[in-house]
Amino acid sequence: MLGVVLMVVGLVVPVARGIWLEVPSSGTKCVSEELHSKVVVLADYFVVGDEHHINNTIVPTISVKVTSPYGNNLYHQENVTHGQFAFTTTESGNYLACFWIDNSHKGDRGMSVGLDWKTGIAAKDWDSVAKKEKIEGLELELQKLEGAVEAIHDNLIYLKDREADMREVSEKTNARVAWLSIMSLGVCVVVSIFQLLYLKRYFQKKKLI
Structure with a gap:
């Protein structure tokens, strides 16, 4: 019975998603999610090196920027291949995460970026909770x-x-x-x-x- 309830809750509240983004060689690729205030967001991103990049022994870097519905800058990194950002929403609306290839690595090829986006209960560290409360x-x-x-x-x-x-x-x-x-x-x-x-x-x- 508990398993059925948990499955139903998982269908009702989509709180975690894995996304593969195809970032163009020029321009920006963005993803957004509408969230209300006081929601915890945790995300990991990483560049997926293809055969072309592996053969060149050079993994291109990207820049990442996360903004709130009112345009406030929540996270910004340049020249990275992977990273993590976390924040608690203070505004209701669309939160935007944008990725683009750094100028030094721009060419005719785009690249793939993996994004593990978690919100709400999925972003909570349940292992730490279990250890702390001994449950x-x-x-x-x-x-x-x-x-x-x-x-x-x-x-x-x-x-x-x-x-x-x-x-x-x-x-x-x-x-x-x-x-x-x-x-x-x-x-x-x-x-x-x-x-x-x-x-x-x-x-x-x-x-x-």
Whole structure:
């Protein structure tokens, strides 16, 4: 039963992912994830050397930059082949991680970069927790499950708040569109009246009516 519950939680809360990125020889390759505030993020990245790079005995280096939804710089490294970054989100929105090949290694070939991106309970060091609290087996799995349930609860609250914000924006937009439509209709009516008065005077002067 516990295994089934853990599997369901894993399907509901995708908190870890392994990504292979094809970084072009020129330009930038970015990945993003929408996160709410107070979420722990832990990521490892590494350059995957292909046969061409191995034969040249030179592993090209990359630059990495991670930014928050408001453009704050959370992590920036240059001339590296691997590394790790970790942070706790303070803003809700899309967090962006960008990779590009350093100028000294640019050529006609791109490269592959492996990215192990973990958030929430997946970023937690459960081995340290188990040693510190002296728990193992079923008790440890239950604690993981508790963390997963809390993550689901936080996500639901975040989605509910976001839905309320989007509904408020939609209602304001609809109200503005309605007022604009009324104003446009009023302008059309006024212009039509002036046109009728002008035509009436014109025909009266010409003694056509």
